[in-house]
Amino acid sequence: MGEVFAGRYELVELVGQGGMGTVWIVWDRRSECFRAAKVLRQADAASLVRFVREQSFRISHEHCVTPHGWAGEDDRVLFTMDLVRGGSVATLLGDYGPLPSGWAAVLLDQLLSALEGVHHAGLVHRDVKPANLLLEPTGTGRPHLRLSDFGVAVPVNEPRMTRTSAVLGTPGYLAPEQLRGEDPDLRSDLWAAGVVLAEMLTGQPMRHDGSGVPEEVPAGVAPKLWELVQSLTAPGLQDRPESAVRARALLARTGLLVEPPQIPDDDGRGIEVLEQIAWPGPGRDVDEKPQVSVDAPVGEPTLVAAGPVVPPPPLPPTQHLPPTQHLPPTQHLQPAENHVPNEDVRSAEPEVGAYGWRSGRTWLGVVVVGVGLVLLAAAVMVAVS
């Protein structure tokens, strides 16, 4: 049996490793399902914790992967999120090199759609790059991109308390204003989207010096898309499209974008988004739709509505279901798992994810009923007086 994190998440399989932390397939003992989880050092987790906690930052978007919940143990923090198993745009570029116009257009459109959602929530992502554009394993179907890794995302209009000398983000995808250390701006994400588009079209990372990508249209690239690259990566903020919405409109105007459910033309190159991560567990059919997120959909207020005001109720003992085919063979449910919060769990505030959505719902219900009663009482008092 793998290590159990915070008494709840069994680390089953390491599926990714990066500078910031590790990504695991975990077995969630409470919800009895597999999930993806990112484990970070506490020092690197502040931004994501805030992300999960602050209602206004919750983004529910078909093209975003944001954390559902978190749990802390010792100096590490674990975030649960959807497991996206088709690799990333970086993987796709490695396998196929330059992408056909139709594919690049659809992927850019989905990225811009994700950025619409992010920007609408008042955030700048600040780390848009091919490796953070995850793909669902859609095979030869229409691709489905999901923007991930909100680890360095920041609110757009927040004055910064400290000016660190370190510029966050990834070299090569940083806009000139980011390199100069200016305040976060939505259009910095559009710059990065432009660099990603250039990379999808040429198969080459852009080695730019902050002055923009080459003006000349590379061989084999649709001039209309290269025009869009130029516009998105204009050195001056005011010369770029003003928003992701505007950029999408410009993209639509190229006529190269095919609407869903149409599959973009791959020019006979057999482009296929392969399954990069297999589901763990015995007897598991690949085609079987795994239960990934039992969490409430992101953005639903239940998980955060109670906030620090109402202490969480002791959870009723979980029904001990007989092991099913979803359980790995090593899985033995321990009675101890019901002690929540686990004594080892250190988190500054009631842990959002750890209570699960059922109790979250219950508490929303309690709060709603409570508020309703108060309003009713007020109305009665007004009426009486």
Next chain:
Amino acid sequence: MEPEIIERNRRQQAELYGAALGDLVLTVRNSLGLTQRRIAEVLGLSPPMLSQLISAQRVKIGNPAVVARLTALLDLAETNLALEPDELEARLGAVSLASGAFTQQSSRHAVTEEVRKALLATGSPARLRASAELVEPSHAALARLLREAADHG
């Protein structure tokens, strides 16, 4: 997939790359002692993609830069040099950097150029030619490389 389709795909791969990709990868594995996962990493391919190519479920390598890297990797495997682990890692690093537009044509040359320099550092052109004579019967490719290095010295 039908066996005859796999067989046809392997023949098509041989036309494109000199041999079926499964065989080429096997050469690299045996010669350099690399795992399939590591080969995928050096080539810049995802493991499932490499697996599809090896099993000939897919004929063509989609990314031209990967073809360049495979060529460089096969060159490295062919030279049959007994490399120290750190030296091998350095060579593999050079292979994985070979990519796209401007290296596609030159990667083979870039890597062999490095090998030539390394060989020249071990002795004079005359000695390299003498060594070439010695290894010729058993290692023709290595002899060729030694002579090339001598010619450039």
